Amino acid sequence: MSYVLWVILAIAIIFVVRSVKIVPQQHAWVVERLGKYHTTLTPGATLLFPFIDRIAYKHSLKEIPLDVPSQVCITRDNTQLQVDGILYFQVTDPMRASYGSSNYLIAVTQLAQTSLRSVIGKLELDKTFEERDIINAQVVQAIDEAALNWGVKVLRYEIKDLTPPKEILHAMQSQITAEREKRALIAASEGRRQEQINIATGEREAFIARSEGEKQSIINKAQGEAGSITAVAEATASAIERIAAAIRQPGGAEAVQLKVAEKAVEAYSKVAADATTTLIVPSNMTEVSALITSAMKMVQSQKA
Numbered sequence: 001m002s003y004v005l006w007v008i009l010a011i012a013i014i015f016v017v018r019s020v021k022i023v024p025q026q027h028a029w030v031v032e033r034l035g036k037y038h039t040t041l042t043p044g045a046t047l048l049f050p051f052i053d054r055i056a057y058k059h060s061l062k063e064i065p066l067d068v069p070s071q072v073c074i075t076r077d078n079t080q081l082q083v084d085g086i087l088y089f090q091v092t093d094p095m096r097a098s099y100g101s102s103n104y105l106i107a108v109t110q111l112a113q114t115s116l117r118s119v120i121g122k123l124e125l126d127k128t129f130e131e132r133d134i135i136n137a138q139v140v141q142a143i144d145e146a147a148l149n150w151g152v153k154v155l156r157y158e159i160k161d162l163t164p165p166k167e168i169l170h171a172m173q174s175q176i177t178a179e180r181e182k183r184a185l186i187a188a189s190e191g192r193r194q195e196q197i198n199i200a201t202g203e204r205e206a207f208i209a210r211s212e213g214e215k216q217s218i219i220n221k222a223q224g225e226a227g228s229i230t231a232v233a234e235a236t237a238s239a240i241e242r243i244a245a246a247i248r249q250p251g252g253a254e255a256v257q258l259k260v261a262e263k264a265v266e267a268y269s270k271v272a273a274d275a276t277t278t279l280i281v282p283s284n285m286t287e288v289s290a291l292i293t294s295a296m297k298m299v300q301s302q303k304a
Helices: 002-019 094-099 104-120 125-130 132-150 166-248 252-273 285-303
Strands: 020-023 027-033 036-041 044-047 053-060 064-074 080-091 152-163
Touching: 002 020, 020 027, 027 094, 036 053, 036 094, 053 094, 064 104, 080 104, 080 132, 094 132, 104 132, 104 152, 125 132, 132 152
Parallel strands: none
Antiparallel strands: 020 044, 027 036, 027 053, 064 080, 080 152
16 A cells, blocks of 8 residues: 555656746746647746646747857958857747757858858958958848847857958058058158258248348448437537627627638648648738738737
8 A cells, every 4th residue: 555655656746846847037948738839938937737748948048159160251352361250149039949940059150151251252351351340230130130030139240350361461461561661751751841841930030030130230220320410410500500600790700710811821831841742832822911911910909
């Protein structure tokens, strides 16, 4: 009797174990009943019919990174590139992921490779390095359209590495070196050009400053000479005015004659004192004598 109880208890435990299923978070289990799709279990505890229902597929709903194997792609200008990348996707429909493809991982990987070759084949070599974002977006778009039937949503694709052949890589490095040398030469020539411009500008400004200084010096000198001439002229005019005023006074004319006579006598005496000088007496000595006589009379009258 006890043996039968143990058998019944064992069968009950088996029924309970096969009936109660606990689905983890972010997972989905596909249930088949008698070999046909029945339902999809969500996270939590669920009861199944033993020996009738069975868990056919288990899927993770988390984002899955998938390494796409490296492959050789040919660009539009017939250059070979070694390209590898990584694909991120997520199962969105567990039922389609179970029955839409025999192996959606292999299907997504192969489709990523073929799409990548197609996209790179439309670009030239230089564009493949400059437009990685465009390549990634086009690969995701191409894969996502086909992956909908597999219950998979492609989130993004990233190129990890683009490796051209050694010859192309060497040529690219040479081109980069030449471009840098070209930029260095241009920068040096621009520096020399700017230096010459600065020197010419400095010389022009210095010449302008010197010419302005010389101009101001000439103006100042002319103004000084004009002031000097004006002062001399004013002094001369004042002296003439005073002499004219003195001449108009009584005895002024006689004083002038006396002064002239003194100057004449002084001049003749100096000439006569020089032994090496020949003295030529003018024919109108009578006028000189008369001048001296009148001067002597004026002196005597002043003494009287």
